[in-house]
Amino acid sequence: MQYSQKVLDHFMHPHNVGKMDNPDATATEGSPSCGDQVTVYLKVNHDSKVIEDVSFLSYGCASNIATASIITDLAKGKSLDEAKAITWRDAMEALDGLPPVKVHCSVLAADTLQTAISNYEIAHGLKEVPNFSKDTILEELKKIIYPQVGEDIVSLKMVKYVGFTDGEVLIDLNMMSFDSWRQNVAEEIHEHLEKYPEVKKIQINFP
Amino acid sequence: MKPGKIYLDNCVTSAMAPEVLDAMLPYFSEKFWYPGSFVSTGESANEALAGFQQVVADSIKADAAEIHFTSGGTLANNIAIKGLAGALKGGHVICSVVDYPDLLTNAAYLEKQGFEVSYLSADSQAMIDLTELKAAIRPDTVLFMTTIVNHVVGTIQPVREISDILAAAGHKIWFHADAGQAYGKIPLNMQELGIDTMSISAHKIHGPQGIGALYVRKGTKLGQVIHGVKRVDGLQTGGLSLALIAGFAKAVELNFSDFEGNVARLRQLSDYLYQKLQEKIPYIELNGAPGEGRAPHNINVSIDYIEGEAITMMLDMHGITVATGSACASQGLKANYVLMAIGKTHVQSHGSMKFTLSRYTTKEDLDFTVDTLAQITEELRSRSPLYNALRNQER
Numbered sequence: 001m002q003y004s005q006k007v008l009d010h011f012m013h014p015h016n017v018g019k020m021d022n023p024d025a026t027a028t029e030g031s032p033s034c035g036d037q038v039t040v041y042l043k044v045n046h047d048s049k050v051i052e053d054v055s056f057l058s059y060g061c062a063s064n065i066a067t068a069s070i071i072t073d074l075a076k077g078k079s080l081d082e083a084k085a086i087t088w089r090d091a092m093e094a095l096d097g098l099p100p101v102k103v104h105c106s107v108l109a110a111d112t113l114q115t116a117i118s119n120y121e122i123a124h125g126l127k128e129v130p131n132f133s134k135d136t137i138l139e140e141l142k143k144i145i146y147p148q149v150g151e152d153i154v155s156l157k158m159v160k161y162v163g164f165t166d167g168e169v170l171i172d173l174n175m176m177s178f179d180s181w182r183q184n185v186a187e188e189i190h191e192h193l194e195k196y197p198e199v200k201k202i203q204i205n206f207p
Numbered sequence: 208m209k210p211g212k213i214y215l216d217n218c219v220t221s222a223m224a225p226e227v228l229d230a231m232l233p234y235f236s237e238k239f240w241y242p243g244s245f246v247s248t249g250e251s252a253n254e255a256l257a258g259f260q261q262v263v264a265d266s267i268k269a270d271a272a273e274i275h276f277t278s279g280g281t282l283a284n285n286i287a288i289k290g291l292a293g294a295l296k297g298g299h300v301i302c303s304v305v306d307y308p309d310l311l312t313n314a315a316y317l318e319k320q321g322f323e324v325s326y327l328s329a330d331s332q333a334m335i336d337l338t339e340l341k342a343a344i345r346p347d348t349v350l351f352m353t354t355i356v357n358h359v360v361g362t363i364q365p366v367r368e369i370s371d372i373l374a375a376a377g378h379k380i381w382f383h384a385d386a387g388q389a390y391g392k393i394p395l396n397m398q399e400l401g402i403d404t405m406s407i408s409a410h411k412i413h414g415p416q417g418i419g420a421l422y423v424r425k426g427t428k429l430g431q432v433i434h435g436v437k438r439v440d441g442l443q444t445g446g447l448s449l450a451l452i453a454g455f456a457k458a459v460e461l462n463f464s465d466f467e468g469n470v471a472r473l474r475q476l477s478d479y480l481y482q483k484l485q486e487k488i489p490y491i492e493l494n495g496a497p498g499e500g501r502a503p504h505n506i507n508v509s510i511d512y513i514e515g516e517a518i519t520m521m522l523d524m525h526g527i528t529v530a531t532g533s534a535c536a537s538q539g540l541k542a543n544y545v546l547m548a549i550g551k552t553h554v555q556s557h558g559s560m561k562f563t564l565s566r567y568t569t570k571e572d573l574d575f576t577v578d579t580l581a582q583i584t585e586e587l588r589s590r591s592p593l594y595n596a597l598r599n600q601e602r
Contacts, residue, residue, distance in 0.1 A: 011517070011520070012521075012524070014590065017589075017590050018589070018590075019595050028592060032553065032554045032557075032593060033552070033553040033554065034534075034553070035514060035533060035534045035535050035540075035542070035553065035557045036514070036535070037592055037593065038592070039592040057590055057591060057592035057595055058590055058591065058592070059512065059513065059514060059591045059592055059593045059594075060514050060517070060535065061514050061516035061517050061533070061535035061536070062516060062517050062520050064514075064517075064535075065517060065590060101538065101540060147540060180539065184539075184540050184541075
């Protein structure tokens with residue numbers, strides 16, 4: 001497994017690193033038990049809605065630090081609407097790629113940025129707190145990377161069924177019993193969905 | 208920076224001693240023969256092989272006939288475990304959750320073959336519980352396996368006490384031991400330990416890669432695992448390099464010529480390393496047993512609030528090679544199973560660093576490593592949300 005020179009550069013000399021004093025919005029995603037956690041801080045111009053400053057803190061591996069560094073570079077100076085269009089694929093591309101098992105780091109970085117923006121918008125009355133629905137689950141599943149190939153499980157057509165009734169999430173996954181990534185993917189799904197208070201129970205079925 | 212300028216991952220493999228290369232060269236060129244009878248070339252190889260067997264046997268107080276050369280420790284473990292299982296046909300096997308993967312994967316294989324396996328737990332220092340062992344023994348228990356020195360945290364299992372318990376069972380329980388990390392680091396006396404089969408490896412003690420040995424106590428019956436023509440040894444049939452065996456024997460001579468001195472020096476260095484780590488890096492803790500309870504070449508610590516892959520990569524850029532138990536550094540994205548089994552948290556496992564020293568490690572190497580690691584820790588902690596949260600709490 002090799003990192004690109006860009007990843008190494010951003011890992012050794014990350015941009016926009018450090019805690020921000022008096023940020024306009026912040027978000028923390030990931031969990032130490034999964035080995036990675038990112039916090040993003042935003043300073044937003046209230047009139048122009050431009051991200052004037054952005055910084056991050058990262059507990060995690062080299063690619064976790066590098067993806068947080070690049071995502072803050074990509075967001076700096078952008079309007080909120082422009083920044084909302086930044087995805088993990090943009091981060092990957094800007095870093096000249098990542099090893100497949102590390103793609104989930106770019107998802108975490110992009111996710112944290114998006115949550116920070118969303119927190120800003122909610123706090124400033126720019127949007128309502130979104131209702132939790134089956135679509136929310138589907139959006140979250142698009143952020144789960146199958147580590148073998150570095151693509152998300154929805155694009156890979158591994159998600160066969162998603163249901164949500166009375167706080168119970170039901171997901172059918174097309175992953176064979178000999179697939180050594182089953183546990184990783186299941187843990188990731190739990191991590192992504194358990195943060196919603198609407199989710200009381202998660203049932204994942206394999207063939 | 209030259210890769211591996213300071214190499215502190217000697218539990219994986221160690222630098223070959225120059226004397227070992229010299230000892231091997233004749234067997235790669237003019238003395239390329241295999242053992243044989245009635246011809247001078249074969250007889251010469253016989254004689255050389257017998258000499259090498261004797262050297263290895265002496266190092267563990269065994270008989271030369273009890274030493275079987277193999278293509279490394281894993282081959283030795285497989286030949287012993289599958290060989291014992293083949294002779295036993297079925298029954299109950301005991302090992303522990305902190306054993307070396309060779310033993311655990313073989314245990315899983317035995318389960319598929321119809322054996323029942325009990326996995327003993329380990330305490331917070333990776334020591335197996337002898338009371339639990341006593342309770343696990345059944346009338347149909349046929350095999351016990353252990354890793355004498357734990358490959359992750361260096362804890363030494365109480366082998367003598369274990370064999371006393373096995374002997375008191377009232378029926379024969381075969382005892383297989385993996386000595387990959389123990390051999391050359393702690394005394395192993397086959398006259399006293401009650402072990403039936405034991406695997407050792409050359410390249411962990413500055414010998415060549417690709418050669419090891421299996422000790423098989425006289426009277427132990429092993430089913431044949433590797434079928435083929437006997438060239439060098441009847442257990443691993445087929446060709447085995449006499450040159451590698453010559454190198455192995457030389458490495459053994461070098462290691463055991465001043466065994467106590469070597470061990471004392473390693474102990475002194477690793478004590479020094481741990482002391483220096485504690486002095487220079489706050490929020491650090493030892494994994495495994497302290498002091499004499501661990502092998503003299505292993506120091507495993509968890510550095511709180513930062514992650515091991517990032518640390519090892521930064522150390523690598525300074526020419527320092529160490530290992531980590533972080534999930535992020537593993538291909539399977541799993542936290543180290545030994546650390547998890549001894550009750551460490553995910554965060555402690557992610558931040559774990561394993562330093563394994565060798566005869567060639569110097570005090571200067573360790574000074575440079577700890578100073579560099581202290582800087583790296585400070586840098587990574589300044590980026591860490593966990594560390595920042597801690598600092599906020601302290602304020």
